[in-house]
Amino acid sequence: MKTKVIFYHAGCSVCVTAEQNVAAALDPARFDVEHVHLGQAKNRVAEAEKAGVKSVPALVLGGTAYHINYGAGIEVLR
């Protein structure tokens, strides 16, 4: 069974670069990556915050948030 990973982003340029280079580099044999655009799916912001996401882009993997560079703070996406 694959491990679920969520890539949270907001469509910003830092986000797109991270998505195309880091999220896309994860091993597809071991991980299923869901891409969530928090600017469009505002109903998922609370879930991201609960997982520890403080800024986007971020990956949530194994219950931990990994912020990749800095595109925008999550507070502007609420």
Added chain:
Amino acid sequence: MKTKVIFYHAGCSVCVTAEQNVAAALDPARFDVEHVHLGQAKNRVAEAEKAGVKSVPALVLGGTAYHINYGAGIEVLR
């Protein structure tokens, strides 16, 4: 031919978590990951800075530095 990725770290707890979860999640079919401990390999700090690394842990992939959370600023490793 695989793409070379360098994971720069300093053995800190944030670094170890990122190493075991993000660096280890990259697709081994497409990427060769080199792990560089900048606390031990101080002669590689300049190279990391040239690649845009400002803090560790960080991945350098395709010429771009991706900082993963924040363990330590690179200036303390010089």
